[in-house]
Amino acid sequence: MADIRLVNVEKYFGGLCVIRGMNLDVKQGEFMVLLGPSGCGKTTTLRIIAGLEEADAGDILIDGESVKDLRARDRDVAFVFQSYALYPHLSVFENIAFPLKAAHAGEAVAEEGVRDVARILQIEHLLDKKPSQLSSGDMQRAAVGRAMVRRPRAFLMDEPIGSLDARLREEMRTELKYLHVKINATTVYVTHDQIEAMSLADRIAVMHDGVLQQIGSPMDVYDHPANLFVAQFIGSPIMNVVDCASAHEGGQAVLLLGTDGLRFPLSQSLFERLQSHPVPEGQLAVGVRSEAVLVEREARPDHVKARVKIIESLGPHDFVGVKVGDQIVRAKTPPRYVGRSDDTVWIRLEEPRLHFFDKRSGRSLLTG
Amino acid sequence: MAQVVLENVTKKFRHVTAIDGLSFTVRDGEFFVLLGPTGAGKTTTLRCIAGLEKPDEGNIFIDSKNVTGWAPAERDTSLVFQRYSLYPYYTVRQNLEFPLRPKVRGLSAPERTSCVLKAAKTLRIDSLLERKTKNLSGGEMQRVAIGRAIVRDPKVFLMDEPLSNLDAKLREILRAELKSLQLDLGATFLYVTHDHVEAMTMADRIGILDHGKIVQTGMPYEVYNYPKNLYVASLIGSPVMNFFDAFIQGDRMKAEGGLFEVSLEEGVRERLKGHAGAVRIGVRAEDMHRTAENGIKGRIYGIENLGTGKIVTFKVNDHIFRATVGPEYDLPMGSEVGFAFAQDRLHFFDKDSGENLFTCDRG
Numbered sequence: 001m002a003d004i005r006l007v008n009v010e011k012y013f014g015g016l017c018v019i020r021g022m023n024l025d026v027k028q029g030e031f032m033v034l035l036g037p038s039g040c041g042k043t044t045t046l047r048i049i050a051g052l053e054e055a056d057a058g059d060i061l062i063d064g065e066s067v068k069d070l071r072a073r074d075r076d077v078a079f080v081f082q083s084y085a086l087y088p089h090l091s092v093f094e095n096i097a098f099p100l101k102a103a104h105a106g107e108a109v110a111e112e113g114v115r116d117v118a119r120i121l122q123i124e125h126l127l128d129k130k131p132s133q134l135s136s137g138d139m140q141r142a143a144v145g146r147a148m149v150r151r152p153r154a155f156l157m158d159e160p161i162g163s164l165d166a167r168l169r170e171e172m173r174t175e176l177k178y179l180h181v182k183i184n185a186t187t188v189y190v191t192h193d194q195i196e197a198m199s200l201a202d203r204i205a206v207m208h209d210g211v212l213q214q215i216g217s218p219m220d221v222y223d224h225p226a227n228l229f230v231a232q233f234i235g236s237p238i239m240n241v242v243d244c245a246s247a248h249e250g251g252q253a254v255l256l257l258g259t260d261g262l263r264f265p266l267s268q269s270l271f272e273r274l275q276s277h278p279v280p281e282g283q284l285a286v287g288v289r290s291e292a293v294l295v296e297r298e299a300r301p302d303h304v305k306a307r308v309k310i311i312e313s314l315g316p317h318d319f320v321g322v323k324v325g326d327q328i329v330r331a332k333t334p335p336r337y338v339g340r341s342d343d344t345v346w347i348r349l350e351e352p353r354l355h356f357f358d359k360r361s362g363r364s365l366l367t368g
Numbered sequence: 369m370a371q372v373v374l375e376n377v378t379k380k381f382r383h384v385t386a387i388d389g390l391s392f393t394v395r396d397g398e399f400f401v402l403l404g405p406t407g408a409g410k411t412t413t414l415r416c417i418a419g420l421e422k423p424d425e426g427n428i429f430i431d432s433k434n435v436t437g438w439a440p441a442e443r444d445t446s447l448v449f450q451r452y453s454l455y456p457y458y459t460v461r462q463n464l465e466f467p468l469r470p471k472v473r474g475l476s477a478p479e480r481t482s483c484v485l486k487a488a489k490t491l492r493i494d495s496l497l498e499r500k501t502k503n504l505s506g507g508e509m510q511r512v513a514i515g516r517a518i519v520r521d522p523k524v525f526l527m528d529e530p531l532s533n534l535d536a537k538l539r540e541i542l543r544a545e546l547k548s549l550q551l552d553l554g555a556t557f558l559y560v561t562h563d564h565v566e567a568m569t570m571a572d573r574i575g576i577l578d579h580g581k582i583v584q585t586g587m588p589y590e591v592y593n594y595p596k597n598l599y600v601a602s603l604i605g606s607p608v609m610n611f612f613d614a615f616i617q618g619d620r621m622k623a624e625g626g627l628f629e630v631s632l633e634e635g636v637r638e639r640l641k642g643h644a645g646a647v648r649i650g651v652r653a654e655d656m657h658r659t660a661e662n663g664i665k666g667r668i669y670g671i672e673n674l675g676t677g678k679i680v681t682f683k684v685n686d687h688i689f690r691a692t693v694g695p696e697y698d699l700p701m702g703s704e705v706g707f708a709f710a711q712d713r714l715h716f717f718d719k720d721s722g723e724n725l726f727t728c729d730r731g
Contacts, residue, residue, distance in 0.1 A: 037535050037537060037538070038506070038535055039505075165405070165406075165562065166562075166563060166564070166565075166606070167608060170606065170607055170608060173672060174669065174670045174672065174681045177670045177671075177672065178669055178670050178701070181670075181701045192535045192536055192537070193536040194536065194537065195536070195674065198672070198673050198674055198675055199672030199673055199674065199679070200672075218673045218675070219673065219675075219695070222673075222675040232537075233537055234675065235675045235676075236540060236675075237540065237544075238537070238540060238541065238544075289675075289676075291676050309548075309551075310547065310548060310551065312547075312568070312569040312570075313568060313587075313588040313589050313592070314565075314568055314569065314588075315568060315588070315592040315593075315604070315605050315652075316605075316652070316654040316692070319569075321544075328544075328548070332676070335589060335593075336589060341551075
């Protein structure tokens with residue numbers, strides 16, 4: 001298995017720049033997820049690595065060597081399609097052997113190659129079965145087996161489980177992760193689903209409008225988003241982001257939230273840190289995840305009174321939407337903690353988990 | 369706005385019974401979600417209410433009037449489809465205005481303009497009014513499609529998986545928007561989907577469809593915590609509920625395949641009221657807790673990070689269990705772990721019929 005590097009890769013379709021100055025380092029054995037909404041350039045990036053698209057500028061290195069001028073089939077990387085891309089009329093053995101046969105490998109070599117792969121994937125007992133006789137997990141394994149059998153230097157996966165129904169996707173996620181840990185293959189995986197990215201990736205590369213926004217471990221991008229886009233793309237429900245301002249009132253630092261302002265007490269140290277990053281009026285926003293908005297049903301010191309607009313019950317917990325000016329801020333609560341909309345509650349924001357953004361650039365302030 | 373009542377509605381397509389003696393009520397001003405997998409009869413139900421299909425049996429009432437024999441236009445419903453079905457070469461304004469054009473509506477041009485503007489503002493597409501719809505993004509198109517439904521003031525909104533073609537993140541945003549739109553309009557919504565998260569987050573009540581029949585109706589909290597049978601239990605909740613077969617004898621519960629054996633707490637025994645023998649048991653991932661002793665012992669098969677927490681998948685022999693843990697939890701693959709379940713959170717099902725043995729407790 002190999003490492004993959006993109007150096008200043010650019011790609012244009014007509015006059016449209018779809019990938020801008022992309023630098024990416026995928027380490028050997030790493031599971032890297034390219035995450036972003038449709039049109040962000042993630043699939044094009046993958047296709048450039050595969051050699052299915054040509055980069056207009058920059059270089060692609062596999063194991064330190066430029067592959068820019070190599071054709072797709074000479075790059076020695078494998079595209080994994082979703083499980084249903086197995087040939088239905090061939091047995092699992094024949095499916096896995098297919099790439100070897102296509103490359104004119106001898107019987108014995110093919111036999112040995114398939115057996116090796118089947119042993120690693122624990123599907124030796126299924127080799128004589130047809131895909132239709134397999135569970136979806138085993139189909140996934142067979143599809144991975146077919147990609148593995150030529151010993152590629154890396155796996156490239158383009159939303160391989162995107163078209164499956166929600167239940168099956170859950171199952172396949174676990175299965176893919178298990179296989180990755182087991183075979184430890186360098187993998188670049190494309191998806192628009194942040195849950196897939198969070199649960200599968202060693203590192204996530206978040207893309208937007210052809211520009212790489214942030215690369216980091218799942219916890220990194222979740223807890224320390226570099227900008228507003230990443231903050232709101234990662235995590236569910238979407239991170240609450242509200243216009244805010246900080247001020248000093250009667251000897252106490254306060255954070256004013258929303259247009260007609262809820263006032264939250266603010267520590268002096270955070271107030272000072274905010275002062276050191278001056279942002280023009282109306283351009284400062286605060287972001288807070290729903291689990292960092294704490295709700296009480298009775299008045300408490302340092303809590304702010306708010307009205308409940310909406311309650312969503314997810315099962316293991318509820319999301320309670322309270323009105324802050326003309327916006328809704330969601331808080332995570334135990335099931336049925338708040339009875340009904342229009343109730344009055346008292347909320348507090350966990351200060352260490354606040355994110356501040358300059359709305360002009362979207363950049364997260366106070367990081368690092 | 370109005371209530372919608374279905375009474376014993378049956379619809380067959382040749383030999384296939386799409387809906388089978390279906391009865392339910394959508395209350396006035398309610399957000400009602402019909403949830404079920406592909407083929408459960410969701411879309412047929414909607415089309416029968418809209419008047420696009422004629423039921424073979426049964427009656428449909430809108431606003432207490434039997435509309436079963438009425439033409440679609442007379443029923444005054446608004447239908448939003450999964451595919452946006454907009455006129456690509458029309459502008460957003462023209463698309464929104466379209467439902468207002470028929471003479472029967474008797475609207476003057478200024479009235480139409482003001483309706484369009486109001487709907488556009490509600491959905492925050494007022495800046496797009498002069499754009500051709502073919503140049504819009506998926507999310508914008510779906511907003512226009514919803515806008516076209518709300519420019520009128522229909523008796524009921526019918527929505528057929530309107531979000532399932534969109535990106536995950538966009539779906540989440542539009543979910544919240546649709547729900548608050550319905551609250552603001554005070555409108556009656558009948559929304560069909562196969563996505564249990566959509567159902568849980570938006571619905572006032574959920575009706576769960578299985579092969580053309582409603583198997584359970586209830587608030588999200590109810591269907592999640594008191595699933596009437598195995599089908600409902602496995603359809604709702606993420607990750608999927610853990611299931612295992614077990615044998616109950618006295619105060620002992622033995623999981624099949626020798627996975628583990630536990631003694632039942634008194635509260636559970638009381639609930640069981642002497643019920644013994646073979647049962648299927650369900651327990652949700654969040655009701656499993658790490659334990660050092662007396663638990664289910666297994667090996668970690670995978671850990672998934674969701675940000676707020678993690679899902680641990682572990683195997684006991686070949687049986688898979690999932691448990692929810694905190695974000696700090698981190699153990700290598702293959703590690704031996706122990707989990708115990710909260711016994712008062714166990715769901716007991718009849719092995720043959722799949723019925724929940726205790727939903728009768730709740731009347």
